Amino acid sequence: MAFTFERTDDLLSIAVDGQLVVGNRQEFKQLVLDQVEQGARRVLIDFTDTGYIDSSGLGALVSLGKRIREHGGELRLAGLNEDLRTLFELTRLDTLFRLHDSSDDAREGF
Amino acid sequence: MAFTFERTDDLLSIAVDGQLVVGNRQEFKQLVLDQVEQGARRVLIDFTDTGYIDSSGLGALVSLGKRIREHGGELRLAGLNEDLRTLFELTRLDTLFRLHDSSDDAREGF
Amino acid sequence: MTPAKVSRGAGDSGTSVLEWQIASKVDEIDAIVAAVCAACAVAGFPDKVCRLNVPVSLTEALANAIEQGNGNDPTRVVRVLARIDLVGLCVEVTDEGAGFDTQAVRARCHEQSWVDREDGRGVFLMHALMDNVETWCDVGHTVRLTLRWP
Amino acid sequence: MTPAKVSRGAGDSGTSVLEWQIASKVDEIDAIVAAVCAACAVAGFPDKVCRLNVPVSLTEALANAIEQGNGNDPTRVVRVLARIDLVGLCVEVTDEGAGFDTQAVRARCHEQSWVDREDGRGVFLMHALMDNVETWCDVGHTVRLTLRWP
Ligand SMILES: Nc1ncnc2c1ncn2[C@@H]1O[C@H](COP(=O)(O)OP(=O)(O)O)[C@@H](O)[C@H]1O
Ligand SMILES: Nc1ncnc2c1ncn2[C@@H]1O[C@H](COP(=O)(O)OP(=O)(O)O)[C@@H](O)[C@H]1O
Numbered sequence: 001m002a003f004t005f006e007r008t009d010d011l012l013s014i015a016v017d018g019q020l021v022v023g024n025r026q027e028f029k030q031l032v033l034d035q036v037e038q039g040a041r042r043v044l045i046d047f048t049d050t051g052y053i054d055s056s057g058l059g060a061l062v063s064l065g066k067r068i069r070e071h072g073g074e075l076r077l078a079g080l081n082e083d084l085r086t087l088f089e090l091t092r093l094d095t096l097f098r099l100h101d102s103s104d105d106a107r108e109g110f
Numbered sequence: 111m112a113f114t115f116e117r118t119d120d121l122l123s124i125a126v127d128g129q130l131v132v133g134n135r136q137e138f139k140q141l142v143l144d145q146v147e148q149g150a151r152r153v154l155i156d157f158t159d160t161g162y163i164d165s166s167g168l169g170a171l172v173s174l175g176k177r178i179r180e181h182g183g184e185l186r187l188a189g190l191n192e193d194l195r196t197l198f199e200l201t202r203l204d205t206l207f208r209l210h211d212s213s214d215d216a217r218e219g220f
Numbered sequence: 221m222t223p224a225k226v227s228r229g230a231g232d233s234g235t236s237v238l239e240w241q242i243a244s245k246v247d248e249i250d251a252i253v254a255a256v257c258a259a260c261a262v263a264g265f266p267d268k269v270c271r272l273n274v275p276v277s278l279t280e281a282l283a284n285a286i287e288q289g290n291g292n293d294p295t296r297v298v299r300v301l302a303r304i305d306l307v308g309l310c311v312e313v314t315d316e317g318a319g320f321d322t323q324a325v326r327a328r329c330h331e332q333s334w335v336d337r338e339d340g341r342g343v344f345l346m347h348a349l350m351d352n353v354e355t356w357c358d359v360g361h362t363v364r365l366t367l368r369w370p
Numbered sequence: 371m372t373p374a375k376v377s378r379g380a381g382d383s384g385t386s387v388l389e390w391q392i393a394s395k396v397d398e399i400d401a402i403v404a405a406v407c408a409a410c411a412v413a414g415f416p417d418k419v420c421r422l423n424v425p426v427s428l429t430e431a432l433a434n435a436i437e438q439g440n441g442n443d444p445t446r447v448v449r450v451l452a453r454i455d456l457v458g459l460c461v462e463v464t465d466e467g468a469g470f471d472t473q474a475v476r477a478r479c480h481e482q483s484w485v486d487r488e489d490g491r492g493v494f495l496m497h498a499l500m501d502n503v504e505t506w507c508d509v510g511h512t513v514r515l516t517l518r519w520p
């Protein structure tokens with residue numbers, strides 16, 4: 001499990017390698033929030049290399065989305081495979097987030 | 111994986127619950143060495159609830175045995191199941207340590 | 221951590237049983253989940269089941285047992301028993317707590333505000349991803365997840 | 371961590387393949403080992419093999435790949451490919467290093483002082499606990515552990 005991130009101006013891109021689950025969601029949340037404190041406003045999370053997400057991971061995304069909006073920013077999610085899309089649909093989180101096929105898609109008009 | 115220990119006078123008894131492997135042998139070694147610094151001289155390690163030991167774990171035992179002897183103390187090992195005995199025989203460590211069937215056995219004449 | 225106990229009946233009709241006892245630390249979750257998923261893959265469950273249904277629902281059950289049932293107290297134990305047989309997969313996760321009102325928890329996910337909440341999706345996901353979720357209190361509190369062969 | 375890839379042939383003659391990529395951190399070892407052991411148990415390997423031979427030799431291979439091959443550099447990757455088929459179990463562990471002189475390492479364990487050393491038992495144990503241990507360098511360095519059905 002690892003997070004790799006890239007910061008360009010107010011754009012933060014993070015890739016989640018492995019799972020986003022109860023064991024690492026705190027670390028993940030903190031990483032993003034620190035960047036938001038330091039001016040990141042457009043946040044793009046790439047799930048291309050993500051295995052699965054549990055309810056804690058989904059919760060972390062919900063809470064990050066809220067915090068980023070409070071700072072006048074926007075959160076976009078990209079690269080979810082079919083399994084992950086199923087999770088977002090089951091929990092109706094596909095109504096809360098726009099799911100982009102790829103990071104490139106998500107960057108358009110961002 | 112967890113270590114539970116009990117200290118009575120200069121006798122330290124430790125039980126290894128789970129594995130003794132590369133991921134936790136440092137923590138284990140430090141725990142025992144701290145007790146030796148604080149006067150433990152008879153050290154009894156109980157493997158009744160131990161799954162397996164890798165070469166790092168075996169190495170930690172060798173090095174602990176040496177350090178304890180340098181302090182004029184003795185290390186005894188107890189409760190090794192057949193699998194663990196196989197490991198000690200393969201590596202000839204059964205010639206370096208006396209392997210006791212149980213902690214009670216090991217405590218006799220200790 | 222390897223299974224504390226492993227047994228398998230003879231021949232093709234064999235039942236496989238894996239058993240663990242872990243301290244109540246969330247770091248212990250991944251190894252158990254990986255093991256049960258690998259077991260399901262080798263037993264022949266479809267890829268999607270091994271990559272989504274099993275790991276997510278088992279992670280939920282273990283996280284709840286560790287955090288809610290045992291209050292993250294590392295001296296408290298969670299027991300896991302996974303069984304694969306002719307019927308399918310059955311996993312029981314037992315904590316040392318007193319359980320909870322499952323009906324009340326499930327009712328919550330129909331509330332308007334549910335989608336915006338940070339927590340409260342675990343029990344829902346277990347039900348959504350497994351064929352059957354049962355809970356009871358006996359010696360501690362147990363959640364049993366069942367998934368039949370497709 | 372669930373297998374990055376899982377596949378299984380149809381019917382009873384099916385071959386199971388589990389694949390992972392991990393960062394070079396010793397914390398990652400346990401989950402992989404637990405998964406391969408569970409897979410072996412479900413496939414029908416004897417208990418002793420699943421509790422001793424497989425976990426110990428695989429832990430050695432992974433620890434060496436992470437510490438020696440990749441120098442504990444978490445940005446370097448270790449790849450694991452486990453395969454169970456009609457022949458038995460075959461696990462390949464690949465690091466990003468340049469390998470080592472296996473003959474020299476094996477010769478050491480005949481030295482008088484070997485028993486007293488803290489390190490240097492890993493390669494020996496892999497050979498003692500597996501039917502076959504092969505190493506080669508191609509894209510990185512690979513150790514292949516093989517265990518035939520008993
Ligand atoms: N094993 C358990 N022991 C005690 N209470 C539990 C257990 N599992 C779940 N609960 C209760 O059910 C509630 C909902 O659980 P869940 O749907 O997993 O969401 P979350 O854990 O995010 O709150 C928990 O907040 C807790 O009150
Ligand atoms: N994957 C690897 N890459 C490079 N060198 C290795 C690798 N595996 C083993 N070695 C070399 O072989 C030596 C012996 O390994 P081993 O028997 O496992 O004992 P230890 O790791 O305790 O030294 C190591 O010290 C190292 O020099």
